[in-house]
Amino acid sequence: MNAEKCEFLAANQQIEIIPRISEKVVHLISGDVGPFEAGIPTKIPVWMALMLKRKHHCHIVPPGWLAIEELKKILISESDNLGLSHLPDMFFELSHMLVKEASDNIFEVDQVKSLIQDIYDKREAKLRTSAITFLSQNETCHAQLDGVQPIEVASSRATLEACKQMAILIRNKHQSTPI
């Protein structure tokens, strides 16, 4: 599991678009999508929205939390909170995809990008300190962390796996070293 797979899974979320063409119902295995009428907003999966956007067939309406005011609020709550604050679903994955493909539908996309980057950095710092505290535990070996995003889980997994392997190696060395 890495960042790309997280994005792939996030692409199944629903997002609102304003189609520029009219089309009949599309029958997919996972369900029906449409019909589209030009100018009438509808909800479709993100992967389909991006495909239509590339062909100039729709406008994507960014979700409510992808605006400067909301992001500033999230940033403030992140700074105030000691643990990780609660974020909207698939926050980082969706924002990355939308900024890359639909940047002309987002207002002031440069500031949005820098705010999201700030939020990510703050949370990464907290994750790092908590991982260090967790690994330096001697007797007990558990931790609880709320509100971790899937993408952060994926990146921390590699580190924690590596540390676990190193712990096993060190224990083996201690156990098998002749006295």
Added chain:
Amino acid sequence: MILKENFRQGFYDVIKRQSVVIIVAVDTDALCTTMILSHLLKCDDVPYTIIAVDGWESIEQSLLDLQDQKTSIIMINCGATRSLSRIQLPPAATIYIIDSHRPFHIENMFENDQVNVLIDEQELEELRLPQPNEVIKDESDDDTDDDEEDEEQESSYEGRMEKIQRKAIKREEARLWERRRQNLLWTYYESTWNGAPSCVRLLELAAELNRTSAEMMWFAAVGLNSAFIDRLISIEMYTSICIDRMRPFIHKFSPRNIVNQGKQDDQLHISFGKELPLALYSHWDLYSAMMIDEYFSIKTKNWTQRGDVNIRHLLASLGITLAETRQKFEALSTEQRNVVTDILEKEIDSSFATFFAHLGYCAKLSAADLARGISVRMEMPKTKKSMDRFMCGTQLLRSSISGAKSHRFNIQQTFETVCQRTLLVSWKTMAAAINQSEIIPNGPYYLFSCTRPIDEEMIESRHFLYNTTNFMLRSFASMKKGRTAKPLIAMFPLTAEKQGWLVVTGVMPLATVYEDSLLKTCIGRAFERVKKMAPKLRITNDTFDSDVIQLKSEDRTKFIDCLQAIFEGSN
């Protein structure tokens, strides 16, 4: 058949339904048109193939390969000037021609049902097409005569006399009609010129489909600029196209007018502004750019011995220090740059304005310079396959708007190595020609025979040939009065594989340039007539521009004599 309005339904909706083969000539305008068209087709999920061609033989070859395919064939910047009925066309395919070469061949317009030529309505009047019934013989008249004859075989003596009289009158009419037709065709085919570049037409089609974006507008801007710097269209036509047809797009994609977007640094913005007509000056130093530029070169006559002194005088009178000109232009401070540009603008007093691409924090890139780079990359070396050269051009065009640092560097490299070298060689050829008096008057025209072989890659490039010959004629005319009435024919020897062949091209006399804004030239027709007059001469006129041909060096003298006879005959 002519397709003059409703391009969306008549053309695009039709080709959308099946797969498309795009046969495209290797020049910058065609490249930009193809980029726009392929983007539209990609958005609609239409499968397409691109075949890059260099000349008529390649077209015939590719059409032979496509004999049993049922596709739409779109020919871009090729195929309009010669009759396609002579070539074996795939029977199940329809052919669409989007070409900026004029005049169109009559058979393509009226007689061939498989071929559709896309023309703008306004341009139709300029073309001065003869009426179809004046140039196409109606076959049905003759048949009815024969039928009548069979039926009434046993009529009376007077009846037969009448019939004979009628037939005589008809024959006389047919002869007159034929003569009128010859005259009409003679005047129609007399000159060749280039119309508005095809990329603008396709940009307007994209606008009808509501699929324009800043990238597409940039492609069209580069194609339009390439037509101007290759000396295919005059500055009046260039300015009128910029103002009339590109204006709605300028408003849409310029940096100031983005609605509801706030500040955006990552998007591509296109701006339109005044610019010095000096080639590549912002990627070079001013001294070199001014040296190879036509206006300054002719003003200071910098190929003569006094040239250097003249340049210094000119710079001193303008108030620009020599140090400023020798430095790389980017190294000057912004203030200095603005001051120098203002001075030069006032001095040159041209009305040249071009498009600039602003992307993020990269320096702005002018469409004219990029067009030069792409033309030069695509036209040399001719030993590379046409498809490879076409792909090189595509890469260069795409990298101009990608924003990646390596791509920008690549563009800079192209400018420095190939473009600047081409311009310098062009200037040196011109200087050598004049200093060594190699331009000789030969009756009704001036002849320039180049003795030294020039760089083999450049010599076959149309961009180089047109630039050099135009430059040569203008500087030659500036040396003495009264040299503006005769055309210039230039011959350059080819080297390496094509040893023993010459490239021949020509420029119309300077006096005719101001007659209209279309830059019409009769040189191509003259070459064709020479070929008809003396079929033993080994002439290859395979390219789409009829005024660039290849001639075997042994046939040189006979060619010169024939050309003299033709020019004198037409005078």
